[in-house]
Amino acid sequence: MDATRVSYTLESSLASVNKAEQTAAELAAKSGFDDDECGRISMAVREATVNAVLHGNHYEPGKRVTIFFESTPQALTIAVRDEGPGVDPKAVPDPLAPENLLKQSGRGIFLIRAFMDEVRFRTMDPGTELTMIKFVRGPNSGSGKEAHQ
Amino acid sequence: MTMKASSRKVDGVVIVDLSGRITLGEGAVVLRDTVKEISGRGEKKILLNLGDVTYIDSSGIGELVSAFTSVRNAGGDLKLLNLTKKVHDLLQITKLYTVFDVQDSEASAIAAFSR
Numbered sequence: 001m002d003a004t005r006v007s008y009t010l011e012s013s014l015a016s017v018n019k020a021e022q023t024a025a026e027l028a029a030k031s032g033f034d035d036d037e038c039g040r041i042s043m044a045v046r047e048a049t050v051n052a053v054l055h056g057n058h059y060e061p062g063k064r065v066t067i068f069f070e071s072t073p074q075a076l077t078i079a080v081r082d083e084g085p086g087v088d089p090k091a092v093p094d095p096l097a098p099e100n101l102l103k104q105s106g107r108g109i110f111l112i113r114a115f116m117d118e119v120r121f122r123t124m125d126p127g128t129e130l131t132m133i134k135f136v137r138g139p140n141s142g143s144g145k146e147a148h149q
Numbered sequence: 150m151t152m153k154a155s156s157r158k159v160d161g162v163v164i165v166d167l168s169g170r171i172t173l174g175e176g177a178v179v180l181r182d183t184v185k186e187i188s189g190r191g192e193k194k195i196l197l198n199l200g201d202v203t204y205i206d207s208s209g210i211g212e213l214v215s216a217f218t219s220v221r222n223a224g225g226d227l228k229l230l231n232l233t234k235k236v237h238d239l240l241q242i243t244k245l246y247t248v249f250d251v252q253d254s255e256a257s258a259i260a261a262f263s264r
Binding site: 014017039043046047050054095096101102103104105107108110111114 | 172173174206208211214215217218235239242243244245
């Protein structure tokens, strides 16, 4: 099976967020996704990396964000790992609830779930790893699934 | 990558022409500072022209919401003009499309402030 794997270990900075987004867009295009899907994938990766840099590592210089990309003929898989205190995705308020609609933040994980076919959170020691999968011919296109390990 | 903002006043409405990316960091800060400065001058009618905005992330959406609520809380109104398909889709998916008054033409947007 043909697979392309690449990983980056990056500083906890906005430059890393832009790097992750750009790399995701390039790999998504190489994987055969159309422009709209490339935009959704790269935004999901941007949001995941923002969460890792900002909410996970709190921009701490000594903490790194590691991003793994794997492209196969079937799917593009991206994992974003931080070194923060961990996150419970179930504890994140629903940004579509009327009482949260006008809140300034809290939409990142929602967008990731909306744009990717599968989303998994894994608690690390330390940190959190968020894995996102987009199928080239997705059986679950348009309906995000999630598991928490 | 950078975001630019310039403003002009037409028939009592301050139109802010935005271009580039409204994302975490500089883009979101430019939007926040621009709206804060205009609102601080006592302007009550603000129209954000997003026609040349190429990209918005969740932080950018948050800044739009924050600008909307701060202008409303100051007794004013903030509307959006010329959404690209990407921005339109993002506001739809986050259920914010019905929160904002979104206009397709400058003339209709200016008229909407008088209704």
